[in-house]
Structure formats: structure tokens, C-alpha cells
Amino acid sequence: MQRLKPEPEATPLPNGFELTELNPDFLRDPHTMLDRLRSEAPHHIHAHALFPDAPTGLYLTRHEDVRAVFADATYQRDPRATPTGSLARSFAPASVMTEGPHGNLLYLDGAQHRRVRGLVSRAFTPKAIAAKRGEIEAIAARLLAEAAKKPDFDFISQYAAPFPIYVIGDMLGLPRTDMPQFRQWSEDLIFVFNPLRTPEQDQRQLAAFAGLEAYFASAIDQRRRAPTQDLLSAIVHAESETEAKMSDIELSTLLLLILLAGNLTTADVLGNGLHALLEAPEEWAALKAEPDLAVPGTEEMLRHGPPVAIAARYVPEDREVLGCPVRHGAAVVLSLLAANRDPEAFDDPHAFCIRRGRRDHVSFGGGVHACLGAPLARLEIEVTLRTLATDYPGTRLTAPAVRDRPTIGFVGFRELRLSLT
Ligand code: HEM
Numbered sequence: 001m002q003r004l005k006p007e008p009e010a011t012p013l014p015n016g017f018e019l020t021e022l023n024p025d026f027l028r029d030p031h032t033m034l035d036r037l038r039s040e041a042p043h044h045i046h047a048h049a050l051f052p053d054a055p056t057g058l059y060l061t062r063h064e065d066v067r068a069v070f071a072d073a074t075y076q077r078d079p080r081a082t083p084t085g086s087l088a089r090s091f092a093p094a095s096v097m098t099e100g101p102h103g104n105l106l107y108l109d110g111a112q113h114r115r116v117r118g119l120v121s122r123a124f125t126p127k128a129i130a131a132k133r134g135e136i137e138a139i140a141a142r143l144l145a146e147a148a149k150k151p152d153f154d155f156i157s158q159y160a161a162p163f164p165i166y167v168i169g170d171m172l173g174l175p176r177t178d179m180p181q182f183r184q185w186s187e188d189l190i191f192v193f194n195p196l197r198t199p200e201q202d203q204r205q206l207a208a209f210a211g212l213e214a215y216f217a218s219a220i221d222q223r224r225r226a227p228t229q230d231l232l233s234a235i236v237h238a239e240s241e242t243e244a245k246m247s248d249i250e251l252s253t254l255l256l257l258i259l260l261a262g263n264l265t266t267a268d269v270l271g272n273g274l275h276a277l278l279e280a281p282e283e284w285a286a287l288k289a290e291p292d293l294a295v296p297g298t299e300e301m302l303r304h305g306p307p308v309a310i311a312a313r314y315v316p317e318d319r320e321v322l323g324c325p326v327r328h329g330a331a332v333v334l335s336l337l338a339a340n341r342d343p344e345a346f347d348d349p350h351a352f353c354i355r356r357g358r359r360d361h362v363s364f365g366g367g368v369h370a371c372l373g374a375p376l377a378r379l380e381i382e383v384t385l386r387t388l389a390t391d392y393p394g395t396r397l398t399a400p401a402v403r404d405r406p407t408i409g410f411v412g413f414r415e416l417r418l419s420l421t
Contacts, residue, residue, distance in 0.1 A: 013041055019059065019335075020408045021309070022196065027403060030309070030411075031350065034338035037061045043322045046333055053085040055330035058321055061338035063345035063362070065322060069332055070366030075313035077369060078109045086329040088314045093192065095209070095253055103246055103254030106261075106369065113368065115243050120254060123234035126375040132171060133379060139166045140383050144392065148420040152398040155274065155416045160267040161187075164380060168262055171376075172255070173230025174219070185212050186263045193407040212259070216252040262373045265307045266380055268412025269363070271401075273301025273381065274388075275416055276352040278397050283354040287389045294385035296357025298378050301385075303340045303361035304352050309411050310335055311365055336362045337411065394421030 014026070014033050021027045037044050038061040046059035060066055069075065079088035079097065089097075096107040103116050143163055147153045162183060169179050188208035191201040223236040235255065239245045246254065277284050277297070287293045311334045315326045326332070340361045341349040364371035371377070388395050395418060402415040 013037060013044060016047055021411065022408060030337055031341060034061055034335060034341070038338055038342060043324055045324070046331070051087055051090050054087045054090065055327040057087070057331040057333060058324060058326060059333045059335065061335045061342070063339040063342035066334045066336065066339040066362050067366055069313055069334055070362065073368050074316055075332065076109050076316050077313065078107055081109060082314050082329040086314065087312070087331045088329065101247060101250055103250035104257050105254070105372070106257065116246065116250060116254060117372070118240060119238040119243055119246060120235060120372065122240065123231060123238050124372060129375045129379060133383070135170060136167055136379060136383050137387070139163060140387050144387055144420060148392065152417050152419040155418045156267060156271050156413055160270040161263070163384070164262050164266040167376070167380060168259060171230070172232045172259070173228055174232070182259070186260060189260060190264060190407055193410055212256055213252055216255045217248065220248060220251050262377060264410055264412070266377050268307030268410060269301055269305055270381060270384055271413040271416045272305025272307065272411065275397070275401050275413065276301070276304050277354070278395065280352045283352055286354050287385065288393050291386050291389045293354050294382045294389065297354045297385050298381040299359050299361065300352060300354055300356050301381055302363040303346070303356070303358060305411070306336045306340055306361070306363035307410055307412055308363065309337045309409050392420040395419070
């Protein structure tokens with residue numbers, strides 16, 4: 001009788017922490033795991049080992065599913081609306097767990113979200129951003145010229161990190177001399193995204209929050225008494241026919257979000273995208289021959305190397321999500337990394353194609369919480385690409401990029417060494 005060979009045992013699907021950047025295998029190569037999830041378990045039952053009491057949720061990897069959840073405004077973001085023990089409560093910063101109002105848009109729902117978003121959108125319009133092009137070009141040119149003086153330099157710490165801080169600092173109307181302090185606060189706040197931070201790192205992020213809060217309290221007070229021609233004044237004085245001005249607490253939490261939401265994200269996408277571009281010499285040559293490809297190239301950098309790996313939405317009552325029963329307060333985790341590489345949505349999804357120019361990637365989220373700073377981030381990336389292609393055509397990588405960074409949910413290099421000629 002012929003013996004049947006036993007089937008090889010399938011490796012279990014990754015879950016919880018295995019799907020975060022704290023897992024060295026995921027950090028090195030997330031797409032092997034995500035491709036497998038998308039094809040074998042696109043509606044993956046997701047349990048978080050660190051928080052065993054939280055209701056079991058879903059982990060979604062298909063472009064279509066991720067876009068559908070973003071578009072559905074019935075999901076919750078406010079942790080205070082979720083039951084005790086939920087992931088939303090476990091991950092929420094203390095500043096959004098207050099009884100009273102706050103202005104951190106990311107953690108507000110419904111009418112409260114609409115009110116703050118409506119007021120800030122009046123100050124932060126795409127037209128106002130477009131008017132800043134000349135100033136943004138000047139900052140990019142100055143930082144790159146400084147870096148080009150050295151035989152090689154770290155693109156992350158010398159350009160990608162300071163660039164968005166200078167841009168938003170100038171727009172808000174903060175003195176340039178305060179920027180090194182902002183950068184330090186911004187860097188210390190990165191530890192918020194690491195639940196395994198040491199007590200020393202915890203102290204640093206708490207001190208950074210306190211420093212920024214005190215700084216903004218005084219800046220808000222000054223602008224209330226004597227308005228100036230900057231974004232900070234426009235936000236402080238924003239009101240509409242139906243909505244009153246924001247309170248000091250709302251303003252300081254909102255400003256903190258505006259100051260910080262674009263720093264790590266823009267720095268990471270610049271590093272991820274430039275690395276992918278320089279690793280694809282034909283694409284880099286195409287950009288140098290035709291610098292206007294910086295516009296579709298910006299979208300491809302965002303699609304191919306999104307800095308925000310995941311977003312979460314919370315289920316407002318027991319319901320079925322994509323055919324799976326899910327309990328009130330459970331997290332639906334949306335993998336932006338996976339959705340942007342879905343072969344059903346993008347041909348040859350792992351390739352970097354400078355001409356692809358698709359804007360329907362999910363790197364800026366979607367729905368009512370879609371990124372407020374997207375026009376600014378797009379302009380910063382485009383200006384960087386254009387300046388490199390025209391002024392430094394000999395740009396090249398000089399060492400392997402270093403990725404090990406202790407953050408969950410954000411994807412970026414710690415170091416990326418380049419030479420500019
Ligand atoms: C390439 C850079 C950026 C990326 C990839 C990015 C990504 C995102 C994503 C994915 C969200 C939605 C999160 C969610 O729904 O859970 C978001 C929201 C937000 N972003 Fe960005 N962002 C970037 C730059 C910026 C900049 C430059 C600013 C402001 C100066 C900014 C301000 C905001 C704000 C205020 C929200 C909250 C919007 C809301 O909840 O209504 N972002 N961003």
C-alpha cells in the first residue's frame with residue numbers, strides 16, 4: 001500500500017505584536033507577511049497579546065476593504081466612547097482622556113470633530129498652502145546646500161527631520177531660534193509610539209508634552225492680545241457664523257497635533273521614497289530627464305513607502321464587519337502598508353514606478369479624518385524631489401540604510417546616508 005506523504009504543517013498566521021515593527025522579521029520585510037494575510041485571511045481575526053482583555057478585532061489588508069472602512073463615519077475614534085479595557089483606551093494619550101473638550105482631531109467623533117475640523121480648515125486651506133511654495137523651496141535649497149558641502153551625510157537627521165519642522169514653524173509664525181527646541185521635543189515624543197519604552201524614555205516624552213503645552217499657552221495668549229499675520233493667529237481667531245472660537249485647551253491640543261502630525265510622517269516618507277527611487281536607477285534617470293515627474297513621483301513615494309503603517313477604527317456596537325461578528329469597542333485595524341500594495345488595485349504593486357501617479361493610495365487615510373496636512377506634505381515632497389533632480393543629479397546612496405527604530409505603526413529609516421553632487 002502506498003504511504004501518503006503527510007501535508008507540511010502550515011505556519012500559523014502572524015498576529016498582534018508579530019504584525020508590528022517591534023517584531024524584527026516584520027520590521028525587515030513586512031510585505032511577505034502582509035501579502036500572505038491578504039491572500040489567505042483578508043479579514044484576519046486579530047488578538048493583541050499585550051491586551052488580552054480587549055475585544056478581539058479584525059486586521060484588514062485589502063485596498064477595497066480599507067477604503068470602505070475609512071469612508072464609514074459610523075466607526076468611532078474617541079476612546080472615551082469605547083468600553084473599559086478596549087485597545088482605544090489602552091493606546092490613548094492622557095491629554096485626550098479628559099472629561100472636558102480637547103482639540104485633538106484624531107480622537108474626536110461626530111459633532112465635536114466637525115466643529116474643530118471646520119474651524120481649523122478655514123485657516124489651513126490648500127490655497128494658503130500653495131502660496132507658501134517659494135518659502136518651502138528656499139528652506140529645501142538651504143538645507144540641501146548645507147548637506148552638499150560634506151562628502152556624505154545622513155539624509156534623515158540633516159534634511160528629512162528638520163525640513164518639515166522649519167516649514168510648519170514658519171507657517172505658524174514661530175521664531176526660527178525656537179526650532180532646535182521644537183526638534184528636540186518632536187524627537188522625544190517619538191517614544192509615545194513605543195509601548196515598551198524605558199522609564200527614562202517615558203520621562204522624556206512627558207517632559208516634551210509639558211514643554212510644548214507651556215510654549216503654546218504663552219503663544220496663544222500673545223496672539224489673543226495682539227493678532228499677527230500667521231497661521232497661529234488665524235487658528236486662534238478662527239470662528240464661524242455657527243461656531244464659537246476654540247477654548248485654550250482645544251487650541252493647545254490642536255496646535256500640538258498640527259505641529260507634530262507632519263514631522264515624523266513627512267520625514268519618513270521622504271526617506272522611504274528617496275531610498276526606493278535611488279534603488280531604481282531607471283526611475284531616478286526618468287525624473288532627472290523630466291523634473292515635472294516630481295508630481296506623480298510624490299504620489300508614488302506615498303503609495304510605495306507610506307510612513308503610517310496602520311490606522312484603527314472602533315466598532316460602535318456589536319455588529320458584523322465584512323461578514324465577521326465583532327463586539328462593541330473592538331478595533332478594526334487597517335493596514336495602509338498592505339492596502340497600497342494590493343495587486344487587485346495596483347499593477348505590479350511592489351515596483352516603484354515614477355509615472356504611476358495614482359492618488360487613490362491610502363497613505364493619508366480617508367473619510368472624515370483624512371489628513372488635514374496632505375496638501376502641505378505633497379508640496380514638501382514634490383519640492384524635495386524637484387530640487388534633488390535639478391540641482392543634485394549625482395545624488396547616490398553611500399551606505400545601506402538603517403531601519404531599526406522603536407516605533408509602532410510608523411515606518412521609516414533611522415539613518416540614510418547619501419552623497420549630493
Ligand atoms: C507625508 C506626510 C503625512 C502623512 C503620510 C500623514 C498621514 C495621516 C493619516 C494616515 C491620517 C489619518 C489617521 C486616521 O484616520 O486614523 C492623518 C491625519 C491628520 N494629519 Fe496627517 N499626514 C502627513 C502630514 C501631515 C501634515 C504636514 C500635517 C499638518 C501640518 C498633518 C496633520 C494631520 C491632522 C491634523 C490629522 C487629523 C485629521 C482628523 O482627524 O480630522 N499631517 N495624517
